Amino acid sequence: MSNKISETLTFECETGNYHTFCPISCVAWLYQKIEDSFFLVVGTKTCGYFLQNALGVMIFAEPRYAMAELEEGDISAQLNDYEELKRLCLQIKKDRNPSVIIWIGTCTTEIIKMDLEGMAPKLENELGIPIIVARANGLDYAFTQGEDTVSAAMAHRCPEQILLIERKKVIQDSNIQNFFSFLSLEKEEKTINKNKNFEKLKKNPPLVLFGSLPSTVASQLSSELKRQSVQVSGWLPAQRYTDLPSLGDQVYVCGVNPFLSRTATTLMRRRKCKLIGAPFPIGPDGTRAWIEKICSVFGIQTEGLGKREEQIWENLKDYLDLVRGKSVFFMGDNLLEISLARFLIRCGMIVYEIGIPYLDKRYQAAELLFSQNTCKNMSIPMPRIVEKPDNYNQIQRMRELKPDLAITGMAHANPLEARGINTKWSVEFTFAQIHGFTNARDVLELVTRPLRRNNNLENLGWSNLTKKETKNKV
């Protein structure tokens, strides 16, 4: 990992009075990702209300998550929390029979110091279902960091990689193939080819990618690496809990999302994996840099990558014409901001400010460096990065800067639109498919939507829809 983040980068830190989703929202996409899981959020009505409203329609599709709603008796310890959780988990086991139950600790469990980590192993023994504890609370984390806490907790459950056994297996496999050598010649040829491919792919040490992506996106990225003869040996999290990848000191790991710093740390320190610090595969530029970095670690020369990137940019042309020269303001709420800003700068946009809830300068080092280079190449100054932003101040700044587009949460989107500022709801970037070459278009689809909409409405003369504000109010 490079430590050459130059001094020209300016980081600011404001008051932390900003709007974002509570990290428990990660259950929304994780329960869909991990098919055999059940998420139990141990919290209050407030948490439940948030989830039910934030997830909207999904709630009616019999989701595999529920609230363990704490009542007054739980808070004042009149009820035994172990017994209570046991009762609920038994119920869940009976109704859904999941392969794993994930307890999401919340602010309340933190404050009343409920020992979830202590109770989980005991209950796990009694119940016969693995119980994982992730403290995804609003006291410590913002939005997507919830996934980080879950992945980090899950990293402990991945089986240990034992290379010897693996090798033996390969030998055995080829023995079996020899045994079947009476098969037709054609088939044999195929097997040999396959073996060759297999050998070729097997060259790189095991590589585990971490970050929850929709399965199509995950396989897109895997096949992107396969083109460069890099074999991905597993994903954390996998489609099913029972398919978690093996980890060990021979295993290389690489993140696909910028908010997974705890997971990265856990993988390095606790599972002794080797972390590949790369920019994140968001946008064609990011994807190329990501693949190049992985290949360089394995000593593989990339093939046709530049051409592939060019091709993608070529396909984006219509959207690029729309965004070129337009300005963006990231209010900051999901930690994807640095990567998205870098991509948009490369698209020719001007970024005024990158708000971000939390920035791990080590985990994001490669991405930061890449961003800086992008700015240099596009000959614009590196935008200011504001950690823990203050939404009120940001809105004041926005009034002066009048950006063409504000990427912001829903709390501010409508009021900003009423004041003539185009907005894009930031959460959509979390749920949309934005990774890899294939999905670059989707990112721009999102970014340009308000711009395209406004092309249609522009001449109607009612972009500002607020009553005259007399006071010095926002």
Next chain:
Amino acid sequence: MKLAYWMYAGPAHIGTLRVASSFKNVHAIMHAPLGDDYFNVMRSMLERERDFTPVTASIVDRHVLARGSQEKVVDNITRKDKEERPDLIVLTPTCTSSILQEDLQNFVDRASITSNSDVILADVNHYRVNELQAADRTLEQVVRYYLEKARRQGTLDQSITKEPSANIIGIFTLGFHNQHDCRELKRLLQDLNIKINKIIPEGGSVKDLQYLPKAWFNLVPYREIGLMTAIYLEKNFGMPYISITPMGIVDTAECIRQIEKHVNNLVSNKKVNYEPYIDQQTRFVSQAAWFSRSIDCQNLTGKKAVVFGDATHAASITRILAREMGIRVSCTGTYCKHDTEWFKEQVQGFCDEILITDDHTKVGDMIARIEPSAIFGTQMERHIGKRLDIPCGVISSPVHIQNFPLGYRPFLGYEGTNQIADLVYNSFTLGMEDHLLEIFGGHDTKEVITKSLSTDTDLTWNHESQLELNKIPGFVRGKIKRNTEKFARQNNITNITVEIMYAAKEALSA
């Protein structure tokens, strides 16, 4: 601990925030961890608010856990005071902050010394009251605060207005069709020559609260919010209040008669008589009375319906269906458990059974058991209806964005009766059309649906019996399925075959 997937009423602080942000120029500061300001998203999205929601958070983080909020809350209050210059700042505790047991009142006292705004601490217990109760309480608290302040300062004017006038209490943000209801009530009072004194909290200014006692009476259209305030005003200022919800023709008339009574109590010479107005409106302006008489509505006679929602809407709709349209309400219920007594009294004699619960699976199971022709409920019941192929009209919160229509859709008053008649009639006809389609083989390729929401079914249908079941027209399929399963259970059969189906049918007809 309670295993919960969904809830009808939100947490207490939501109620407080709804009241605070309904007033003009009132700012709420939540003492809450990051992400608890979800209220802003709801208000901005559901109500499509153009203005920034006047709610900010004084963030509770690790440092606050370790050392207490110290200056943080006070700083945030004084900062907001300078930035926005609100008339009132409401410090709102959340469930998280209430277990920290910090002395928030102390912060409020300190902050009010330096700030120009008034500062109060919302007095709600998060583990005992829900959103609706908290809203009711907060409104009363704010009103009490300003009336007592006016009394202390000697600016309280207790004389009533010359002309008859009324306060409307309980219209607020994120309320089910509240904006439209408010407009309809204003129109109604205008028709009766009654001036509107104040409408609170929506759009009201806290500075004007001291003029509340100038009205002749208070009108509290909804059961859930405003009653506490009305009772306070009655006790302290002798103001009468009307708590009959003017929903449906009969209740609207009853409400108007109450108004007549209160007005006539205070005028000495010119007594008013609203009976001709009621008659005119009922027979010719509102179409609902005529609709009940028309052959359309005749077709609905005896059709089964289920009603569920908040106390106000569920009770009123139940009475409208049963009394004004001749529909059989098989079950009616509410999630307002705190108001059970009142609710039972209201719907007595208008329904077969009553269900008081805040567990949506119980509601779902009840609907599956009764199999009504139509449901009138919340968004949750709409989804249950979708799953069971039963049409549903949404009559109460919790609601989605489509229940904040841009068009004029009151539920109260005479226009409200028209809207409700449309809603009811459309729900039923849609159901009929669907059945006709099924009878004539419109779309019969659907998978069999499980009628029960609980996951306790222990019976399996083999392939042939599944196919056989699919052949049965949709509108009786559920019934046959259930009868078969009942028969199977009685005879300890777990695997259902075509033979079992026939056996069940024979057993039933025998």
